[in-house]
Amino acid sequence: MRENRPVRDESLRSSCFASLDVLQAQYGPELPYAVLAGGFQFRGGKVPFLNRAYGIYRAGAVQRGPAALSINSAFAQKRYQDEGTADGVLYRYQDGPIDNHFNSWLRQAHLLGVPLVYFIGTRPNWYRPEYPAFVEADHPATRSVLISFGEIRGAYDEREPVRIRDEIERRYVLRQVKQRIHQAQFRGAVLPAYRDRCGICSLKETRLLDAAHITADIEERGVPLVSNGLSLCSIHHRAFDHDLVGVDADYRVLVSPRLLEEDDGPMLDLLKGFHTQPLHVPRAAALRPDRERLAERFERFLDRA
Ligand SMILES: [Zn+2]
Incomplete structure (x- = not known):
């Protein structure tokens, strides 16, 4: 019925x-x-x-x-x-x-x-x-x-x-x-701090932007910490995760020698072109990447370089 x-x-x-x-x-x-x-x-x-x-x-x-x-x-x-x-x-x-x-x-x-x-x-x-x-x-x-x-x-x-x-x-x-x-x-929280741009290449397209963790986030609950994040486009996020690109405690972008030595066309230039360039960081100091976390992460980049 x-x-x-x-x-x-x-x-x-x-x-x-x-x-x-x-x-x-x-x-x-x-x-x-x-x-x-x-x-x-x-x-x-x-x-x-x-x-x-x-x-x-x-x-x-x-x-x-x-x-x-x-x-x-x-x-x-x-x-x-x-x-x-x-x-x-x-x-x-x-x-x-x-x-x-x-x-x-x-x-x-x-x-x-x-x-x-x-x-x-x-x-x-x-x-x-x-x-x-x-x-x-x-x-x-x-x-x-x-x-x-x-x-x-x-x-x-x-x-x-x-x-x-x-x-x-x-x-x-x-x-x-x-x-x-x-x-x-x-x-x-992270993307707006970077005005919805990639911190490395300034790409402004939210569909292609991620919030990358600088160091592993132990506190999975609670307030997300912007200073443990970087707004990166998909390519730069992947490169950062694989230590092909690093950021030092002075907010300088460094490209792995493994990549710098390679010569393989325009896509690679998308990565190599930013070597030694400054990272674009949020205006508000409290939202900028935590220098200690960056230094710790940068050690890993150097180890793998
Ligand atoms: Zn990018």
Whole structure:
């Protein structure tokens, strides 16, 4: 009896996930709000992905069921809480009565077990969508829900959001999500400090820029440390990781003799041309690369040179 089944809006949710797959292929894993603001196509109309003002979002008239389609936490809000549990991420209710419509959408997502999107702010006006996310537990007493993460599985034309029942597997997926978010927030802190340019070649194209760690980041949780980062384009990041390019404590770029001696066309000049050039660093002293970390890292570069 179809009418007795709770309405889960499965095709709307699938369209939403598929559109995000496409946008991420186009723009990279983090999406600027300007891109998300375009919404996604569903049955001939445009549907917004999220509601930035209220966090908890249900897609109005196109949705028949009562459960949220997405939740979000902007970068400035402290709504994304990495703390507290090995089973998921806590997400707070909207202010106001616990049964106002925002909170009821969130709580219905728990009752129905439907997949949704969690848009996590990684820098102002940028979001990393994590999906499928599920409202694993509802804690009205503390006005929060526990969000867990599943996986999209299946061949490309029959991909389906899957909820993970096995606890060990679920924790594994959660760890991966947390690492992705941490890395995304690190990137979201480092790139703007360099005005979205490569510190070596000044390339300004966020899709080709990474935040490189100077020394291994032991503290994977907590506040990303900009001074342990360098904004580098993909080529210079890879070269830095392989000690083909080094940066000394005086912010000087040095190219490995292994490369300098080679003579193999214009791509290599992209690396060799910056030998002994100054690294472009942030204006604010506190955001500049930590000289001690650079010196430590530079030792390794010299050892391998
Ligand atoms: Zn570069």
